[in-house]
Amino acid sequence: MATLAYLTSLREFSVDTGVYFEERDKEKNKILWEILLKHGLTKGVFWNQQSRTRINLHLTKKPISIPNLEVRKIHAAKYRIRIHNARGDFPLNFSETFHKDWRLYLVPWSFKDKEFDSTKTQQILSSYQILSGNKKSQASSKELKEFIKKGWVTDIEHDPPSLTNPYHLIKRIGGNASRLKTLKTDFISKKFFNTIQNENLPTGLFWETWFAGAIDINCNTKNKGNCEPTNSNTWRVIKGFNPTVIEWPNQLHWRINAQTNGWWINSNFLRHASLSANKKTTFHQINSDGTLSFELVMEFWPQRLFYAGGIISIMVLLTTLIVLFLRWIRQQFIPKSL
Incomplete structure (x- = not known):
């Protein structure tokens, strides 16, 4: 989050900018690079004085048409x-x-x-x-x-x-x-x-x-x-x-x-x-x-x-009520033995 906070201070950053960190989803880096290379990339190196860390930043050169x-x-x-x-x-x-x-x-x-x-x-x-x-x-x-x-x-x-x-x-x-x-x-x-x-x-x-x-x-x-x-x-x-x-x-x-x-x-x-x-x-x-x-x-x-749990619960409840109702009907119409 400290790196993101630093990037927001750069003039290249705007409110609708999206930042992707390679360390987060390494298994998807390859396909993302294939996508971004089609839009052209420039590489910049920044030094964050507060955290004393080096930041490698790639920016797309070609504009992306946002709908x-x-x-x-x-x-x-x-x-x-x-x-x-x-x-x-x-x-x-x-x-x-x-x-x-x-x-x-x-x-x-x-x-x-x-x-x-x-x-x-x-x-x-x-x-x-x-x-x-x-x-x-x-x-x-x-x-x-x-x-x-x-x-x-x-x-x-x-x-x-x-x-x-x-x-x-x-x-x-x-x-x-x-x-x-x-x-x-x-x-x-x-x-x-x-x-x-x-x-x-x-x-x-x-x-x-x-x-x-x-x-x-x-x-x-x-x-x-x-x-x-x-x-x-x-x-x-x-x-x-x-x-x-x-x-x-x-x-x-x-x-x-x-x-x-x-x-x-x-x-x-x-x-x-x-x-x-x-x-x-x-x-x-x-x-x-x-x-x-x-x-x-x-x-x-x-x-x-x-939702699935709710549906199952309702079905179980209805089934139970039907069984109890049928049992009550049976008790009403079947004469009790002496």
Whole structure:
């Protein structure tokens, strides 16, 4: 952390800079170097006088095209992310404390384009209001209209958390949900570093990422000479029981800024033939400028163990109640022996 604190004082460092420490994920250094070399690297050597240590720092020379992000924190273990105007590959960094069990899933593009001038859209926008205490962080009505026109904000109608999700069901019991009963649109933030928080994105079912497929980025092609793990053309989709969800490769997940989660996203993979072959599921939208929009779900995998345990407990409880009820029925209708 002392090294990171020193790096933040350098003029090359900005708020949206991601720092990767080679000592943290040594098994992933090779693939990261392959990625960064494509963006050009310059090497600098710095001397930290306070800690009296030498720091070898590599910086990317070529700019990386960062897309616009639309994010909703559904609960502490799940986020929905819509990525707009993506070109090529780019880093996706999240401030949640790093853990290897944070997973990223490619899910179907669920947004259906709505006309900005439609009666329904205008009615929703006319009722839009700044929530109490959020004047500095929430988008104004004028900003929201601009976001919608540029395609940076999609859903603007509040999607309440599903009560089929045990997390929200327990939270709702005894809680006060009156605030959102009269609101058609929940919180939408201003744009900060290409990111907009949109609390109107779909919550989704709690099992939507279960039994997902996977992406094999290892070289399984016959032409091994031109095969690189960073080349998305050689990646292979492994279908899961749930064919509409694909887990992003764990090899592209690492620790950023010493303690947060980072993934490397290659949007070119969305044009992969194996994804296009699935006519029933659309994983991306091609924009008028040739860029891509697509949807991801970031989830803490152990959370599903809580759900599975809850389901098993409910099934055991129901089975027990049914057995007791049948036993009671039997006792009522079978005469007792003298």
